Amino acid sequence: MDKNRKVHQFKNPVLNWIEFRLPIISYFKKEYGDYPMPKNCNYFWSFGALATITLVTMIVSGIFLAMNYTPHTDLAFDSVERIMRDVNYGWLMRYIHSNGAAFFFIIVYIHIVRAMYFGSYKYPRELNWILGVFIFLLMMATSFLGYTLPWGQMSYWGATVITNLFSAIPFIGEGLKTWLLGDYNVGNATLNRFFALHYVLPFVIFGVVGLHVAAVHVHGSNNPDGIDIKTNNDSVNFFPYMLIKDTVAMCAFGVAISAVIFFGPNLMAEVDNYIPADPLVTPAHIVPNWYLAPFYAILRAVPDKLGGVLLMFGAIVILFVLPWLDRSKVRSCNYRPIYKWFMMGFFVNFFALGYVGMLPAEGLYLLIARVGLLYYFGFFFIITPFVGWIEKPSKLPLSISDVYAKNIAPNIGGGEKGIPSPAMQKDTNL
Amino acid sequence: MAKKPNNKRRDFLQLSTVTLGAVGTAAFIWPFLKSMSPAEDTLAAGSTEVDISAIEEGQSITIKWRGKPVFIKKRTKDEIDAAKMVQASDLRDPQDDADRVQKEEWLVLVGVCTHLGCVPLGQKVSDMKGEYDGWYCPCHGSHYDTSGRIRKGPAPKNLDVPPYTFLNDNTIKIG
Numbered sequence: 200m201d202k203n204r205k206v207h208q209f210k211n212p213v214l215n216w217i218e219f220r221l222p223i224i225s226y227f228k229k230e231y232g233d234y235p236m237p238k239n240c241n242y243f244w245s246f247g248a249l250a251t252i253t254l255v256t257m258i259v260s261g262i263f264l265a266m267n268y269t270p271h272t273d274l275a276f277d278s279v280e281r282i283m284r285d286v287n288y289g290w291l292m293r294y295i296h297s298n299g300a301a302f303f304f305i306i307v308y309i310h311i312v313r314a315m316y317f318g319s320y321k322y323p324r325e326l327n328w329i330l331g332v333f334i335f336l337l338m339m340a341t342s343f344l345g346y347t348l349p350w351g352q353m354s355y356w357g358a359t360v361i362t363n364l365f366s367a368i369p370f371i372g373e374g375l376k377t378w379l380l381g382d383y384n385v386g387n388a389t390l391n392r393f394f395a396l397h398y399v400l401p402f403v404i405f406g407v408v409g410l411h412v413a414a415v416h417v418h419g420s421n422n423p424d425g426i427d428i429k430t431n432n433d434s435v436n437f438f439p440y441m442l443i444k445d446t447v448a449m450c451a452f453g454v455a456i457s458a459v460i461f462f463g464p465n466l467m468a469e470v471d472n473y474i475p476a477d478p479l480v481t482p483a484h485i486v487p488n489w490y491l492a493p494f495y496a497i498l499r500a501v502p503d504k505l506g507g508v509l510l511m512f513g514a515i516v517i518l519f520v521l522p523w524l525d526r527s528k529v530r531s532c533n534y535r536p537i538y539k540w541f542m543m544g545f546f547v548n549f550f551a552l553g554y555v556g557m558l559p560a561e562g563l564y565l566l567i568a569r570v571g572l573l574y575y576f577g578f579f580f581i582i583t584p585f586v587g588w589i590e591k592p593s594k595l596p597l598s599i600s601d602v603y604a605k606n607i608a609p610n611i612g613g614g615e616k617g618i619p620s621p622a623m624q625k626d627t628n629l
Numbered sequence: 630m631a632k633k634p635n636n637k638r639r640d641f642l643q644l645s646t647v648t649l650g651a652v653g654t655a656a657f658i659w660p661f662l663k664s665m666s667p668a669e670d671t672l673a674a675g676s677t678e679v680d681i682s683a684i685e686e687g688q689s690i691t692i693k694w695r696g697k698p699v700f701i702k703k704r705t706k707d708e709i710d711a712a713k714m715v716q717a718s719d720l721r722d723p724q725d726d727a728d729r730v731q732k733e734e735w736l737v738l739v740g741v742c743t744h745l746g747c748v749p750l751g752q753k754v755s756d757m758k759g760e761y762d763g764w765y766c767p768c769h770g771s772h773y774d775t776s777g778r779i780r781k782g783p784a785p786k787n788l789d790v791p792p793y794t795f796l797n798d799n800t801i802k803i804g
Contacts, residue, residue, distance in 0.1 A: 356747065360768065363746040378662075382671050384696045384746070392665065479691055479698045479740075481747040483767050499769055504744055504785050560769060 230416055235434035236441045237422035239599050243313040244420060244441075245448035246306050251408060252449060253303045258401050260296040261345075264289075268348065270394035272387045275350035276475040294464040300342050301467045302456050304490035307335060315521075316542055318530030319421040325522040327414040330407055332518045337404045339491060339515075344397040350390065351472030352482050358385045358393070360485060364498075367508040384478065424602050425530025426595055433599035484559060492556030493549050497575070499560040500568035510572065517579050524579055526587035534593045538586045541578060548574045676804030678796065681735070689752050691740060694803045698740035698748050699791055700764075701801065704775060709733050711762065712776035722787045726776045729790050737793050737801065738777040742766040744784035749773060764788070 207225040209215050218224045236244070267286050269278040282289035311331070314320055320328035347358040362380055366372040381388030419428060428434050435441070459466060467489060471482045487495040494511050501507035532539040552571040555564040596602045677694045681701060684690055689702035704712075712726040730736055740748050744766065750756040751764035751773075759765030759772035761780045766773075771782030778787040793803045 356768075360745040360747065363744070366746075378666050381665055382667050382696065384741075386671075386696050388668065388671065478696060479693065479748060481749075481766075481768060485747070485768050502783055504783055507783065 230413075231442075232436065232438045234416060234419075234437040235428060235431070236420055236437055237428055237433060237599050238435045238440075239422050239424060239603055240420065240441075241423055242444075242448055243309070243317070243423070245445045246310040246313060247412075247415075248445040249448060249452050250303065250306045250310055251412075252452075253299060253306055254401065254405060254408065257296065257299050257303060258405070260292050260299060261398070261401065263292050264296055265398060268394075270348065270391050272350065272390055272476070275348065275390060279349045291460070294460045297468065298456060298459050298464060300345065301488070301490060302452075302459075303338065304342070306452075307338065308490070311335070312546060314421075315545075316532045316539075317421055317423055318425050318525075318527075318532065320522045321525065321528075321530050322522070323418045324415065324421065327411060328522055329519055330411040330414060332515070334404055334407050334411060335518075336515060337400060337407065341397060341400040341404065342488065342490070344393045344400070346488060347385075347390065347393045348397065349472060350476045352474045352476055352480075353469045353472040353486070355385060355476035355478065356481055356485050357487065358389065362389075364508045364511075367505045369505070421530060422599060423531060423533060424596055424599060425534065426599060429598050430600070486557055489553060489557060492554075493552035494556070496552040496556030496560075496568045497572050499556070500565065500572045510576075514575060517576070521579065521583070524583045526584055527590065527592065529592040529595065534595055535586075535590060536593060537590045538583075541582045541586060544574070545578045548578075676802055679801045679803065680799060681801055682799040686734070691752050692803075694739075694791060699803055700736070700738045700740045700752060700777075700788075702736045702738075704734050704736055708762070708775040712774060712778075715774065715776075715778075720787075721779050722785070724776075724778060724787055729776050729778075729787070731793075731795065735801075736775075736777060737790060737803070739789040739791050740764075741789070742768065742771055742784055743779065743786040743788065744769055744771050744782070749788070 206215075206219050207222065207228075209218065209224065214224050264282065267278065267282050267289060269275055279293070282293055284290075286292075314328065314331065343357070343361055347354045362376055362385065365379060366376045368375060377383060379389075380386070381392060419434075469486055474482075486492075494514055497514050498507045498511040501510055527535065527538065529535055532542050548571050551567060552575065555568045555571070558564045560568065596605075675695075677692060677699075679690075679692050679701060681690075681703075684701065684703045686703050687705045687708075689700055691698045691700055693699070709726075715726070717723040717725045726733070740752070742749050745768060747766050747768035749764035749766040749771070751758040757765045757767070759781075761772050761774035763775045763777060763780075764773040765771070766782065766784065769783050771784035772780050773784075773788055774780050776787075777790075779785070791803050793801050796802050
């Protein structure tokens with residue numbers, strides 16, 4: 200061991216005893232206490248914290264649901280109904296879990312929109328973005344597995360349709376599908392393994408979230424102006440400033456999700472999932488969960504089985520390489536007069552794809568889905584590289600405190616001559 | 630410093646150890662992967678015998694075989710003629726009607742759409758039967774004809790014909 204290691208000294212001897220053996224106290228102080236946040240960060244920067252809180256809520260409510268759930272084709276549907284009717288507060292656990300999943304996606308979509316608009320995926324945060332896309336993929340897999348568990352009609356047929364996507368792969372597709380299902384069609388073997396995987400994947404997500412947060416802490420958070428922290432004057436400490444701000448965001452989020460849980464718990468649920476699964480009857484209209492609908496719209500927009508499947512998965516995989524498709528050095532779209540509008544168009548287009556993904560794939564809806572598909576891929580392959588090349592960005596501000604002094608709080612200072620930022624003040628010891 | 634021959638010996642030992650370790654790990658993973666394949670009792674789910682004496686001409690019944698729906702249809706003269714008229718070479722999955730039936734009035738199909746696995750409509754009188762008067766899949770709009778062949782929509786293949794035998798005039802054994 201390194202005899203010269205400098206052990207951080209605290210006033211509390213118990214903390215010193217722990218710190219000497221495992222320097223976890225100083226780690227938390229560094230990463231969540233003194234961690235400098237750009238002081239111009241707006242509430243968009245609270246969605247990472249909200250997503251973490253939601254993940255924990257999902258894991259906790261899920262564990263308690265699992266205590267009363269039975270993963271068997273004959274019993275699953277009834278065990279969920281028992282949770283709803285007989286288990287104490289079972290209805291609350293289930294509505295927290297089902298609506299929590301939807302809100303998790305709302306939060307993560309806003310988090311992704313934030314990262315795209317303000318260019319958080321660019322150098323030096325590319326790996327952070329890749330880990331984020333990976334989390335998004337894991338979330339989609341987990342929510343799909345979880346949606347199968349209540350064993351209603353939508354559960355069964357959603358599972359059938361999605362697992363059949365794999366049968367589109369040439370040569371090995373059918374075998375792969377059978378291997379994934381453990382049967383020739385969705386059955387008890389499938390339900391059992393889906394439950395096992397639905398239980399374990401959130402912990403995998405939790406691990407990747409840990410890497411995702413550790414990665415962002417290396418170079419620090421991006422900010423609405425997309426410029427780096429240059430002096431202490433540009434930042435505030437995470438504690439207490441960001442923690443308090445995130446708490447305000449959490450309160451607002453709590454109000455929103457409570458309103459849905461208590462007053463409209465089935466707003467985002469499909470009626471057909473309250474009919475027990477029947478392998479002999481397909482519902483007239485299979486609908487995915489709304490948060491997967493944009494990708495489902497892409498699948499259906501292509502009149503070829505393999506082509507549809509490839510483009511649907513391609514729509515997610517393309518996100519991984521976004522940092523290399525965008526050649527512009529300017530991060531924030533606030534300083535990109537042309538790309539900004541294409542970016543907003545991308546968000547609107549994604550929303551439109553989701554809308555038609557919930558409707559039958561015919562007539563005008565199919566046309567919208569096809570136009571949306573073209574824009575989706577065109578945005579990544581043509582617009583993003585091309586605009587980065589021709590666009591002349593607006594002049595970037597000199598520093599964060601400069602923006603702050605001019606626009607946000609011209610009267611209370613900041614900038615070179617203003618009051619010192621709290622980050623410059625003497626560290627408070629624990 | 631070790632001499633050259635010794636280094637060679639060391640390289641060999643390292644390489645063979647790592648190789649053996651890798652093979653061992655792969656051998657260890659295999660049972661776990663294989664355990665996810667259909668179990669023996671699932672494979673043994675076997676065959677089903679169906680009494681078809683009560684099926685009227687033009688009527689179709691759905692039975693369950695290995696967890697999947699199987700359609701057994703007694704076709705009308707018109708339906709048989711419509712199925713025979715088609716040139717196989719014009720089809721996406723070319724197949725003559727004669728290759729899909731043993732007795733031409735009896736059509737036996739696995740009732741699972743070859744696109745993404747939904748059960749096509751067309752078994753009930755009131756169902757939509759699609760543009761070719763056979764079956765229509767509501768999920769993504771595939772149309773099948775009176776021989777269960779794909780005619781329009783995203784499905785790549787005709788509806789499967791399961792293995793079956795006529796035990797006598799009134800009984801079919803599927804599987």
